[in-house]
Amino acid sequence: MRSPFIFPVISLAAALVVLPAHAASSDWHQNEGGRIRLVTASQPDAEGRLQGVLEIDLKPGWKTYWRDPGDSGVPPQITVDGKRFREAKLDFPAPSRHDDGYSEWAGYDRSVLLPVSFTVADGAAPMGSIAAQVLVGICEKICIPVHADLEVDLAKPSHEAVEEALVRNARAALPGRAAADFGVSVIASENGVLEVEASLPHGAQSVELFVAGEEGYAFATPARKAQDGRLVFELPILARPAQKPLGEGVPYTLTSSAGAVSGFLPYP
Template sequence: MQSLKILMLCSAFGLGTSIPASASSSIWYNSEGGQVRLVTSGKPDEAGRVQGVLDIALKPGWKTYWRDPGDAGVPPQIDISPSTNVASAAFSFPPPQRHDDGYGKWAGYDHPVSLPVTFTLSAADQPAIIVADVFLGICETICIPVQTRLTIDPASDADNAKDAAQVKAAFAALPAPPRPDFGVNVLPGDHETLIVEASFPGDPEAADFFVAGERDYMFGAPLRSQKDGKLVFTVPILDRPSTTPTDGGLHYTLTSADGAVEGLLPFP
């Protein structure tokens, strides 16, 4: 989305800082396209993990991005380095939707969405204060970068039933692991294409495939075709690292009328 690049370079609109909160959720940060806050629930588990969500209350007509925003957007980002006793924070993503804004096709959400986030404490038995610098794009006809600092003491209201229910629902809505009858199989491609065969329940017209450009990969929108009665997605590889990584893989999500799965693909 070229308009997002222009706004990011030319304007500081959307910058803000929240005051510290004395509860397991932060105060709302208000932007032109909606509101953003952090919510946590419960005490850390034995591994020192605290579950939470980035709660994005979009106004009607506004959208925000999935983990891969296409060739001109920005994915949601979180920096917890100002925190006390917090080692890391990792987003998970509910199933996205395909959008076309006239500049390109990209993956995201056109409704209020809670992005699950897992905070890992440095020491599970020590107090923690989450101070998170959050950055994301919220888009209508143009995209506006939203940047704010959200602060939480997750132990101050760890038994809050409303917060617990919201966090539980967000994690429950994540895509399931792939299975033999619902997932993808990588087919032979070439240096410029990633090709997968999809298996899924329900109507083929409702199915869609999303792959995240990571480790210097960049992908175009997938093309749909049929092969031996199977739905095949051919994804253009727009850019790739000079050397193919040998560890990890690429995150993908396969959506259908009956749910979604996610997993990792080998690097093409």
């Protein structure tokens, strides 16, 4: 009599053959302040996204920028060739505030992992390679724009356990999702100033607000003030588009001793 377990075993074996691991990495691109590379892990999900990491390994004393670096910085950027992957989207761990004597800016004074989501192009097979163009600013006393062409051969996995762990750790280090009891809400937007109130867990200290000027917006460094027992930030609006965009809103990250969250403010 035919065993009822033959077909499941054959199906599993077939799946292992046709779904090879995608954990792989590019070569390191060396520069004066450190090195950068791309790492990918896992399979594309049901929506055609492959998770990865832009790893920025800094030498001591060097820094790099957050998504909004201020007036004169270089935000991390990544583009793909569009043949196999049509989009690459960066996410950002919580930054810290820096003052170089010329301006204040948001970024990282340590090596950092920036999660990347690659979206498979319509009709493209997920195997092959990712060809990406990366631009980051790496700074000691002055900022050096670093351009790199990075290629990940998905058909040649290397240290899969290491790469999987890098991607997992990078996503775990992202700020949580803002909520009513830990986040920021708009109080007013008038006279060229966006005024917001921070809600925080009990006892939270060392609070910082970072707002990303994107879609044609630009903001000055948030100014903190106490107002009737509330924590309020004023953000001078330095530039705005002619029409409000249709996206989710202005991205922000709120950091404190209780952790960090990210969310969106309505376009002013």
